[in-house]
Amino acid sequence: MTTFDFAPLFRTSVGYDRLASLMNSAHRGESGNGFPPYNIQKAGEDKYRITMAVAGFAESDLSITSENNRLTVAGTRRDEEESEESAYLYRGIATRSFERRFNLADHVRVRGAHLDNGLLHIELEREIPEAMKPREIEIQSSGTLIENQLEEQENTKAA
Numbered sequence: 001m002t003t004f005d006f007a008p009l010f011r012t013s014v015g016y017d018r019l020a021s022l023m024n025s026a027h028r029g030e031s032g033n034g035f036p037p038y039n040i041q042k043a044g045e046d047k048y049r050i051t052m053a054v055a056g057f058a059e060s061d062l063s064i065t066s067e068n069n070r071l072t073v074a075g076t077r078r079d080e081e082e083s084e085e086s087a088y089l090y091r092g093i094a095t096r097s098f099e100r101r102f103n104l105a106d107h108v109r110v111r112g113a114h115l116d117n118g119l120l121h122i123e124l125e126r127e128i129p130e131a132m133k134p135r136e137i138e139i140q141s142s143g144t145l146i147e148n149q150l151e152e153q154e155n156t157k158a159a
Contacts, residue, residue: 035098036075046126050102055118056095062120066110071102073120107132 038052050071054062057075065072076097104124111123140148 035094035096036100038100043123046128048108048124048126050122050124052100052120052122053118054115054120056093057115057120059115062115064110064113064122066104069104069106069108071104071110071122071124072099073102073122074099 036052036054038050041049041051043049050073052073054075057077061075061077063074063076065074074097077095105126107128108124108126111125113120113122115121
């Protein structure tokens with residue numbers, strides 16, 4: 001019996017329905033590169049937070065771009081020159097450049113980002129336009145409907 005773990009297929013989408021995200025990621029053929037590690041957290045009804053571990057990167061080494069429902073986080077860091085006095089015996093802290101892309105659902109906007117103790121926090125919020133929000137429609141009886149129409153006609157004659 002073969003089992004498949006589809007969890008990695010919908011890790012980089014925020015605000016999507018899981019099935020749509022699964023199909024989108026499968027179609028895109030997401031690569032297995034796991035650097036830098038990140039978390040996606042739902043912080044409220046319409047709020048999300050992406051946290052990336054970017055130890056060793058300064059604010060000036062990082063760039064965040066949001067365009068056409070795609071959030072791109074890139075980090076560029078030049079390797080430090082080894083001096084004759086010191087050399088690395090083991091280098092386990094990654095300092096390579098990276099670019100990580102996240103697909104955002106419609107109406108999800110980046111609200112801000114901050115770097116704290118080697119973690120980059122990106123705040124996202126879903127803003128649903130008023131026209132798309134559900135609204136209640138008052139049901140009028142035929143008597144009140146006729147009264148309202150008569151009042152409107154009287155108001156237009158008076159004006």
